[in-house]
Amino acid sequence: MADFLVTLFFFASMEVVSKPLMAVVEPVTLTFWRFLAGAAVLAAILLRRRGPSTLRALSRRTLITLAVMRVVNITVAMILLQTA
DSSP states (O other): OHHHHHHHHHHHHHHHHHGGGGGTSOHHHHHHHHHHHHHHHHHHHHHHHHOTHHHHHSOHHHHHHHHHHHHHIIIIIIHHHHHO
């Protein structure tokens, strides 16, 4: 639960910190960098808790499904949010 709260805090902080950058950086690029940073933090937490064998335990189909869901979330939801 503590990992979730830390991740939630950092993700919410990125939203607040990134707003002034919108005048300088294109919203699509900003969204890409924000989600890349979030994915790196979540991957680090996963590897620290469960080890590299956790990623190997996931099936190829599960990994593809997660990747597609992430792409749809970033491209549709977050880019529309940034441009709104």
